[in-house]
Structures are given as structure tokens and as C-alpha cells.
Amino acid sequence: MIPPEVLRGVSMRKSIFFDQRPRTTPDQLFGREEDIRKLLRALEAGSWVAILGPRMVGKTSLALAGANVFAKKNKYKVVLVDLRDTETFRQATEKILARLPKSLLTSLSQYISRISISTTKVGVSIKLKKNSPARKILSDALAKLNNTILILDEVQSINQGVHHFLKVLGSVFNENPSLIVIFTGSYSGIVKKMFESTYREAMFGRPPIDIRLAPWKETTAEDFLKTGFKKLKIEYQEWEIREAIKQLGTLPGWLNLYGVKRYIEKDHRVALKTTIDKAVKEAEKELESLLKGRSPKAREVIKLLALGASWSDMVSTGISEDALSRLLTTLTEGLFIVEKDEDTGVYYFVDPVYRKAAMKLPLIPRR
CATH class of the missing domain: 1.10.10.10 (Winged helix-like DNA-binding domain superfamily/Winged helix DNA-binding domain)
Known part of the structure; x- marks a missing residue:
């Protein structure tokens, strides 16, 4: 017989420690107490922030958790825009617009050729008219975005139109004090240019506050897995914890995926192998992108x-x-x-x- 709590689902869902989706509150983060405090101090000071680090280190989770705390306290809205696989400034503009309030899009309707609503997680997608000036449109849109934290996730993917993007960001920073932007990504591409004093459009001399997330220390990684296993009543041996960290390293995302697999499969070796296969494939993509x-x-x-x-x-x-x-x-x-x-x-x-x-x-x- 299936236990009632499984059928209800709600109580079981709350007990899950490992979760492949980004964390959204500080209590869900593990081992990032000082990072969340630094982020909140920066947001309270009205600073824009760049959260930097490798994939799977928890940049999006930190950004969302900090933004949500600030937003609740200060009656702000949080808008997350996933810019992975977004290479041009124009594509980035379309993605950002798609996440903005409908009332704001109405005022920009003359520039938009198509608005599509998808049943997938992408939701709304927008296509600008061929001759619509992306720089002016994005600048106007962000200037009207009041009391908002805009999270631009994996922003380093943009490599065409960086000059225009930085121009827009610089003007919006000056003109709209109620908009706060959090960038996440690696220290490359547009993120690197924001910090380069030699780059002539580097946020007009006002680079964001940077928070660099490194992989966990081994002791933190061990605590994370042991805490999750105990909460979920997963039986384990000490050598399994050590082997998982030796093979996967201490990036939170991969250890979290191993925890998910271990919870589902109940078998250490099966969970570890499937996680390694997935992790190596993603790392290959990251290296290929770096070498491009x-x-x-x-x-x-x-x-x-x-x-x-x-x-x-x-x-x-x-x-x-x-x-x-x-x-x-x-x-x-x-x-x-x-x-x-x-x-x-x-x-x-x-x-x-x-x-x-x-x-x-x-x-x-x-x-």
C-alpha cells in the first residue's frame, strides 16, 4: 500500500533536501551564509551585483535567495532572465522584454512583431520587428521598471553587441535608481568588460559589486551530503561520501544531483556513474564554449x-x-x-x- 503522505505529495515535497531547481530562500542554501550576507548588504546599498563563478556552483540560487529577501522587505519585484544560449544583444533584449510586465510591453507594442505564449517553461517569447532599435527599446523598458530586482542569469553568453548593452546599462544605472540588477556568470565576456577600467564603456566607471563563488571546501561538501542523507533516511557508508567527492569534486550542483540520484536509485554506484556521465558532458560543453x-x-x-x-x-x-x-x-x-x-x-x-x-x-x- 502507498503511504497517504506520498499520495498527498505536499508533505513529502517539503521534506526533500536535494533539489535540482534553484533555491529561492536563504534557509535553503547550504554553506553560503557569508555570501548571502554580503549580497544583502550590497542590495541594501543600492548597488548592482555580479555573482561570478563556474557552472553548478550555485550562482542562480544565491541571486534568487538574496533578491527574494530584499524584495519582501522593500516591496520590490524579482524578475529572472535566463540568458544561456543567448549570443547577441538583440536576442538578450527579446528575452528580457518577454519577462517584463504586460502593461510595460503594451507601451512598446509598436516595436514588437510577435508575442508567443508557450506551454513550456519558457512561457512568453517576443520577436522584435526587423528594424526596431533594440538599444532604444531596452533602455526605455528598463527606465520604466520601478522597484524591481532584475537577475540576468549567465550573462557572459552575450558576445555580439556588448558595446550597446553596456551603453544601455550605464544610462539605466544613472536614470533609474529603483532598478537593481544582479548579473550571474563567469568572469568572461560582458562581465569581464564591466570590470575593466580600460574598457571605455565599462558601466561608466561604476562596476558592480562582485561576489565570487568558489566550490565548497571538502568539509562543507561532506556535511552537505551527510545532512541530506540523514534528513532523507538514506543509509550510507563513509567511503561512499569520500568517493563521491573524489569523483565529482565540490561544486554544489553535481553533489546535489548525486544526492537526487541516490535518493531515487538507492544505490551509490549507479547514482555516482549517472551523475559523472551527466557532469562530464556538461563540462565538455563548457570547455568547448570557452575554446570557441x-x-x-x-x-x-x-x-x-x-x-x-x-x-x-x-x-x-x-x-x-x-x-x-x-x-x-x-x-x-x-x-x-x-x-x-x-x-x-x-x-x-x-x-x-x-x-x-x-x-x-x-x-x-x-x-
Whole structure:
């Protein structure tokens, strides 16, 4: 017989500790107490914020949890826009508009050719008229967006029209003090330009406050899994916890997925294998995205890093020192997935999932 609480669903849903969806309140976050306090202080000061770090580190969860607390206290609205797979400024404008109130869209109807309502999680989608000026439209829309926290998730994906996007953000920052923007992403693309004092449109000299989320320490990762297992009454052995962390690293997203799989499958090895397969595939996509537009020699560097490599080892691929420096900066400071051993001078992937993904990357034959 199926227990009544399973049929009702509500009480069981509340007890789930592992959840693949973003957290929305601070009490649902784990091991991010100081990060949430810093975010709330920044929001109270009226600052725009950039939450930086690798995928699966919990950037969206931190942004939503902090924004929701601030919004409830100050009678603000929270708007989340997922900008993954959004390459151009115009595409970003259409996605942002699709998440804004209908009353605001009515005032912009002359620029819109199509509004579609989907039954999927995407919801509303918008297509601008061919000759509609995206820069003016977005600027006008954001200027009218009062008492709102706008979360632009994975904003670094935008690589065409960065100049126009930064122009809009700079003017809106000056003209609409009741709009607060939280950016999430890695320290690359448009995010990096916002912090570069040498970039002439870098938010007009007003870069956002940055909060850099690193992977958990191993002790925090262990506490997370043990807490979840105990809450869900999942039997486990200490070696299983250690093996999961050794194979998956300490990025919260992958440990959380392992917890979900373990809750469903009840078998450590099955849960770990399916999680590793999923994680490595996603890490491969991330590395391919990172390598896009770079020299094929950058791919050789990534392959070397999977085994550990010195500066001279990497330069021997033929990559320029300037290009190598930029690549290593992104891997170390932006994604936190590579570290340097100061004693030996060897750079290496500190994250086991990215190490596995790097080893699987195909090389492009030299001509």
C-alpha cells in the first residue's frame, strides 16, 4: 500500500533536501551564509551585483535567495532572465522584454512583431520587428521598471553587441535608481568588460559589486551530503561520501544531483556513474564554449592541463604568451577550475569533472 503522505505529495515535497531547481530562500542554501550576507548588504546599498563563478556552483540560487529577501522587505519585484544560449544583444533584449510586465510591453507594442505564449517553461517569447532599435527599446523598458530586482542569469553568453548593452546599462544605472540588477556568470565576456577600467564603456566607471563563488571546501561538501542523507533516511557508508567527492569534486550542483540520484536509485554506484556521465558532458560543453574563437593551440593547452603542465610546457604548443595568460586567467580567476602549485610551478585542473572532460576533448589536427 502507498503511504497517504506520498499520495498527498505536499508533505513529502517539503521534506526533500536535494533539489535540482534553484533555491529561492536563504534557509535553503547550504554553506553560503557569508555570501548571502554580503549580497544583502550590497542590495541594501543600492548597488548592482555580479555573482561570478563556474557552472553548478550555485550562482542562480544565491541571486534568487538574496533578491527574494530584499524584495519582501522593500516591496520590490524579482524578475529572472535566463540568458544561456543567448549570443547577441538583440536576442538578450527579446528575452528580457518577454519577462517584463504586460502593461510595460503594451507601451512598446509598436516595436514588437510577435508575442508567443508557450506551454513550456519558457512561457512568453517576443520577436522584435526587423528594424526596431533594440538599444532604444531596452533602455526605455528598463527606465520604466520601478522597484524591481532584475537577475540576468549567465550573462557572459552575450558576445555580439556588448558595446550597446553596456551603453544601455550605464544610462539605466544613472536614470533609474529603483532598478537593481544582479548579473550571474563567469568572469568572461560582458562581465569581464564591466570590470575593466580600460574598457571605455565599462558601466561608466561604476562596476558592480562582485561576489565570487568558489566550490565548497571538502568539509562543507561532506556535511552537505551527510545532512541530506540523514534528513532523507538514506543509509550510507563513509567511503561512499569520500568517493563521491573524489569523483565529482565540490561544486554544489553535481553533489546535489548525486544526492537526487541516490535518493531515487538507492544505490551509490549507479547514482555516482549517472551523475559523472551527466557532469562530464556538461563540462565538455563548457570547455568547448570557452575554446570557441580561440586558437587550436588553446585546445592543446587544455589537454595538457588535464595531466598538469608548467608554463613552458604550455608555451611549447605554440600558443602566444599573451593568449596563454588570458586563458589561464579565465580558468583560474573566472571558473576556479585550475590552480597553480607554487612549489613546482605546475598548473592543473583542481576539479575532477573538468579534468575528465579535458581528457576527452578531441584535438584538431595541425596542418
